[in-house]
Amino acid sequence: MLALRKADACDCAAVAELATAIVGFDADRRACFDTTLASPDHDVIVAELDGAVIGYAHLMTYQDLTHGALAGELLGLVVREDLRRRGIARTLMGEIIRLARQRGIGEFHINTEEDNEAAKALYASLGAEVVGVQMEIDLE
Numbered sequence: 833m834l835a836l837r838k839a840d841a842c843d844c845a846a847v848a849e850l851a852t853a854i855v856g857f858d859a860d861r862r863a864c865f866d867t868t869l870a871s872p873d874h875d876v877i878v879a880e881l882d883g884a885v886i887g888y889a890h891l892m893t894y895q896d897l898t899h900g901a902l903a904g905e906l907l908g909l910v911v912r913e914d915l916r917r918r919g920i921a922r923t924l925m926g927e928i929i930r931l932a933r934q935r936g937i938g939e940f941h942i943n944t945e946e947d948n949e950a951a952k953a954l955y956a957s958l959g960a961e962v963v964g965v966q967m968e969i970d971l972e
């Protein structure tokens with residue numbers, strides 16, 4: 833049965849494996865994971881199926897000085913490849929939206945690749961609209 837819960841330190845390897853699968857490279861994410869979980873501004877939710885972590889979602893809350901309000905950004909959403917198209921991401925996003933409301937966030941932003949049709953369809957089905965263009969300066 834699918835269950836959602838807040839991530840804890842023991843989930844680092846499972847979350848890292850999911851992240852590695854989508855970015856295409858491995859990395860030591862331990863320090864990043866621990867810092868994220870320790871921050872009051874981050875919500876990391878894992879989806880568990882029969883005791884195994886098979887997806888996660890990550891919301892960051894921040895002070896938006898320009899609007900003088902709390903804002904949010906979805907920093908991660910992954911479902912294990914063999915379990916996609918079963919409503920797991922939709923369930924995770926429902927929890928992220930609930931948490932965002934609970935935190936008092938007025939709006940949160942989502943970035944995705946232009947060709948990520950699955951993600952774009954998911955977010956559109958949740959009411960997300962395209963409001964700008966994502967740009968990136970590569971400092972490496």
Ligand SMILES: CC(C)(COP(=O)(O)OP(=O)(O)OC[C@H]1O[C@@H](n2cnc3c(N)ncnc32)[C@H](O)[C@@H]1OP(=O)(O)O)[C@@H](O)C(=O)NCCC(=O)NCCS
Nearest residue numbers: 909910911916917918919920921922943944950951953954
């Ligand atoms: C995007 C992703 C998280 C969707 O996870 P999922 O659990 O398969 O999504 P769901 O089953 O909850 O799908 C919900 C809705 O999203 C849309 N959707 C999901 N996958 C889709 C696909 N491959 N093609 C078209 N629409 C899709 C549909 O509207 C779907 O509703 P429906 O099944 O009733 O038609 C998953 O494909 C994934 O992990 N991709 C790799 C990581 C990634 O790209 N993350 C997003 C980064 S911004």
